[in-house]
Amino acid sequence: MKKTALFLLVPLLSLAVLTGCKGTDYEKHLSDVRSDLFAAETEDFSLTLSCITRETPYAADGVACNTLKLIEIAVKPSKSTDGSKSYRIELSGEPAVSGELSYRTVKGDYFLSQGVSAFPEGSVTVRLSDDGETTEITATSVKTEKTLSPEEALNFAVDAERELIDRMTAGSTFEGEFTVRLMRRSRNYYFVGITGKKENAALLIDAETGEVLARRVR
Structure with a gap:
């Protein structure tokens, strides 16, 4: 009888151990994610719109x-500029985003x-809008049906x-x-960056296959 009870107890204990050993949820450690990128271009400028958490x-x-x-928008004129121009932007529909753009000297946008x-x-x-003239364009997401989600890319990096x-x-x-x-x-x-208190790593990953194409650790 004791042998039978022991025989039944072993798998139950094993199940309890396995249930208690849950893996780390690395998504809770995401501090900077660009999940989508929209792009548009005319003869006068190129525009990128980033969806960032x-x-x-x-x-x-x-x-x-x-x-x-956050929505981050960058407009880069086709010709070099000294930052004297004034641009105002507005998105049609949701989310409601509008405002004046600030010039970034280092990037020239x-x-x-x-x-x-x-x-x-x-x-x-x-x-x-630029000096009273308004241009309306459509920015399209660079993602395709094959593009991995940021969470999937994170799993490949881990x-x-x-x-x-x-x-x-x-x-x-x-x-x-x-x-x-x-x-x-x-x-x-x-791009997947891993930041610790003593070590850091940076990976470049194929957004469709998850293959690591380049790696740097320091």
């Missing part, structure tokens, strides 16, 4: 804090960052950097934060 205030210190949704409650999807109509992640883990607590940014060159990529 970022901790505020932002600090690359290995600790992820509360985040806010005009920039606006504004908090939102939701992000646009697919495409967005943008009205850009799998690729398992040894580093383990070194950043004390007991069952991960002591680090992640940056995941959708990028567009001739194709889509994800």
Whole structure:
């Protein structure tokens, strides 16, 4: 009878152990995410609109804090400028975003960052005013049906950097934060940054396959 009871108890204990060993939710450690990128171009300027979820205030210190949704818009004139122009922008529909763009000397573009409650999807109509003239264009998302989500890209990065992640883990607590940014060159990529208290890593990941294309650790 005792043997039978012991036989039944072993699998129950094993089940309890497995149930208690839940994996770390690395998504809770995301501090800066660019989940979508919209682009448009005319003869006079190029425009990018980024959908960002970022901790505020932002600090690359290995600790992820509360985040806010932001729309960031950059307008780069085709010809070099001294920043004397004045641009005002307005999105049609939701989210409601409008305002004056500030000139960024280092990048040579005009920039606006504004908090939102939701992000646009697919495409967005943008009205850009310059010295009384208004141009209306449609900015289209660079994402396709094959594009991984930021969370999927994060999973590929964690799998690729398992040894580093383990070194950043004390007991069952991960002591680090992640940056995941959708990028567009001739194709889509994800930049994934892993920031710990002593070590950092940066990965360039194919946004469709999750393959790690480049890696830097310091």
